[in-house]
Amino acid sequence: MDTKQTVLTDEQRTEIFELHFSHDHPDGVDIGRVIEDTERAVIAKLGGMTANEWLTEAKDAITMWHYTSIAQHEGHTDEADVQAHWHAVEAILRARILPTASEAGTPYAAAPSAQPAVNGYTCTVPDDCETLHWRGQILSMNELASVAQPGVGEEIHVHIEGQDVLTLPLASSGMDAPRFVVHVPAQVQPDHFHGATEMVQAAAECLDTLTSNLNDRHPLRIRAQRDAKSHVANLYEIAAAPVAAQAQPDYHGATVADRLDAMADDCAPGSQRAADLRAAATVWRKHLAGPAAQPKRRPYNASGSLSEYGIFPECDAAPRCRSGAGRQLQARLICLSGVCGQSGEAGMKTCRICNELKPADAYRGTRSACRECESARRREWYAAQAVKPHQRPEMKAYYRQWYAANSESVKARAVEWTKANPDKRNAICKENMRRQREKLTDAYVRRMLAQSIGIRSAHIPQPLVEAQRELLKLKRYIRENSV
Amino acid sequence: MKTASELRAELASVFAKLKAGEIKHNEASELANLAGKMIASAKVQVEYYALRKESPDIAFLKDDEQGRANTPSHHQGHA
Numbered sequence: 001m002d003t004k005q006t007v008l009t010d011e012q013r014t015e016i017f018e019l020h021f022s023h024d025h026p027d028g029v030d031i032g033r034v035i036e037d038t039e040r041a042v043i044a045k046l047g048g049m050t051a052n053e054w055l056t057e058a059k060d061a062i063t064m065w066h067y068t069s070i071a072q073h074e075g076h077t078d079e080a081d082v083q084a085h086w087h088a089v090e091a092i093l094r095a096r097i098l099p100t101a102s103e104a105g106t107p108y109a110a111a112p113s114a115q116p117a118v119n120g121y122t123c124t125v126p127d128d129c130e131t132l133h134w135r136g137q138i139l140s141m142n143e144l145a146s147v148a149q150p151g152v153g154e155e156i157h158v159h160i161e162g163q164d165v166l167t168l169p170l171a172s173s174g175m176d177a178p179r180f181v182v183h184v185p186a187q188v189q190p191d192h193f194h195g196a197t198e199m200v201q202a203a204a205e206c207l208d209t210l211t212s213n214l215n216d217r218h219p220l221r222i223r224a225q226r227d228a229k230s231h232v233a234n235l236y237e238i239a240a241a242p243v244a245a246q247a248q249p250d251y252h253g254a255t256v257a258d259r260l261d262a263m264a265d266d267c268a269p270g271s272q273r274a275a276d277l278r279a280a281a282t283v284w285r286k287h288l289a290g291p292a293a294q295p296k297r298r299p300y301n302a303s304g305s306l307s308e309y310g311i312f313p314e315c316d317a318a319p320r321c322r323s324g325a326g327r328q329l330q331a332r333l334i335c336l337s338g339v340c341g342q343s344g345e346a347g348m349k350t351c352r353i354c355n356e357l358k359p360a361d362a363y364r365g366t367r368s369a370c371r372e373c374e375s376a377r378r379r380e381w382y383a384a385q386a387v388k389p390h391q392r393p394e395m396k397a398y399y400r401q402w403y404a405a406n407s408e409s410v411k412a413r414a415v416e417w418t419k420a421n422p423d424k425r426n427a428i429c430k431e432n433m434r435r436q437r438e439k440l441t442d443a444y445v446r447r448m449l450a451q452s453i454g455i456r457s458a459h460i461p462q463p464l465v466e467a468q469r470e471l472l473k474l475k476r477y478i479r480e481n482s483v
Numbered sequence: 484m485k486t487a488s489e490l491r492a493e494l495a496s497v498f499a500k501l502k503a504g505e506i507k508h509n510e511a512s513e514l515a516n517l518a519g520k521m522i523a524s525a526k527v528q529v530e531y532y533a534l535r536k537e538s539p540d541i542a543f544l545k546d547d548e549q550g551r552a553n554t555p556s557h558h559q560g561h562a
Contacts (some may be wrong), residue, residue, distance in 0.1 A: 069544060086505060144528055243498060257523070258505055295489065331492045423512070440489070449526065453526050453528070453530045453533070454530060454533075455530065455533040459529075459533060460489075461529065461541075461544045463487035463488060463491070463544045464487055464522065464526070464529065464544055466487070466488075466491050467487045467488075467491045467494065467518070467522055467525075468522055469491075469492045470490075470491045470494035470495055470498065470518075471494055471519060471522060473494075473498060473519050474494055474497060474501070474514075474518075475513065475515050477501060477502070477525045478508055478511055478512050478515060480509050481508065
């Protein structure tokens with residue numbers, strides 16, 4: 001194939017040359033060269049096997065290039081900007097890497113780097129984990145996420161002594177020391193360009209967007225580039241900022257749902273917009289409160305060998321992570337992308353008893369067990385106390401003995417209290433009487449019989465008491481239900 | 484109905500039937516009135532023995548009193 005042929009239209013090429021004038025400007029973006037690289041990449045792609053994957057390493061280079069580029073142009077390194085422009089220039093920049101790789105003889109789908117990259121991690125890594133091993137390299141969590149970009153199913157070894165194992169991968173790593181192995185069944189970064197046709201279309205669309213944005217405003221002006229860039233960045237920032245903020249571990253502000261509610265409050269009551277905002281807030285909260293993929297915990301085997309674990313096909317984190325509508329939200333909330341630089345999900349916490357990921361308000365204060373688990377444990381404890389401590393025979397004897405020794409002082413205190421609190425005493429007596437009358441207790445029936453007969457209630461035979469109770473019940477029912 | 488236990492069982496049966504609608508209110512009322520008379524007569528007997536300062540020896544209450552005569556059960560609630 002002729003690698004010198006062009007795949008762009010004449011108009012696009014004209015714009016390329018026009019835009020190329022900005023190349024020498026200190027604030028300018030080398031769009032002309034990018035476009036030329038794009039052309040060459042497309043042609044190289046057409047010349048190779050279209051089934052080949054695009055190189056994963058390209059993404060790292062793009063990230064660094066773009067980050068540096070914005071830092072130089074804008075004078076700051078706002079993470080939101082990096083995220084915002086990522087999608088806009090991804091196609092061009094990925095293509096830019098290809099010719100170099102092609103010239104170096106690197107196959108497009110070289111294993112294992114050709115595995116799809118992941119941008120989220122469903123595993124819960126212990127807080128005290130500082131380093132991870134991946135492909136023989138010691139990396140921090142952020143480095144692993146932003147630079148290493150492990151493929152799905154790859155092993156990551158977390159070194160912490162005395163802990164148990166999270167979820168195991170399917171293959172042994174061959175390393176001596178690992179005590180934790182974390183499976184990374186996160187969302188696969190989609191490759192939009194599996195074929196040359198898609199590549200050409202994507203490149204052309206990106207060029208169209210880029211050039212039209214520039215020309216529509218101030219052609220060949222650097223200022224126009226900034227405007228276009230900031231315009232797109234603002235849109236992304238509006239959407240990304242709340243999520244990014246909640247990803248911070250020390251975040252205590254309003255959640256997205258709270259913001260939506262606040263916006264709904266500002267709307268006219270009963271309006272469609274207010275209803276939509278309320279619904280959006282509800283959906284957001286529901287997603288946050290939904291079950292999250294959790295790794296299975298396995299007891300730590302002190303032998304240190306991975307072989308004894310065998311194969312564990314029941315990794316439950318992967319299917320849940322990959323399927324369903326919650327995937328996108330999860331990928332956004334799990335912020336190990338290297339841009340936000342934080343691990344874990346925003347406002348979420350794993351219960352140490354049920355091992356489920358739950359929102360912070362499901363916990364009482366800073367406790368490590370969720371409210372449900374605490375309540376369940378409390379219920380179990382109370383259920384186990386079938387016989388109360390004061391009902392045990394030894395305690396009964398103790399109380400009886402104690403009362404015999406202190407009855408005088410107890411009675412004296414009771415009399416004293418009654419004199420000091422006559423109103424309280426009357427209220428308590430009335431309440432007791434009302435309860436006894438309502439329940440037809442022995443004491444109440446006996447008292448009633450004793451008053452009519454004129455003897456002490458203790459002398460009333462029990463069968464008479466029970467017969468009288470039944471009679472009272474019957475009379476009450478007749479009185480209450482008579483027409 | 485020769486004992487207080489039988490009377491109690493009969494009253495419970497009447498109560499259940501009344502709730503189920505198997506007997507009418509006036510019938511139940513008559514039965515309750517009759518049971519009241521029986522209990523009142525037993526009360527008179529109990530009072531008689533109390534005045535004589537004797538332990539009650541009443542056939543109507545006797546068979547139920549074994550082991551628990553004159554010993555009230557404390558604070559037993561009945562719905």
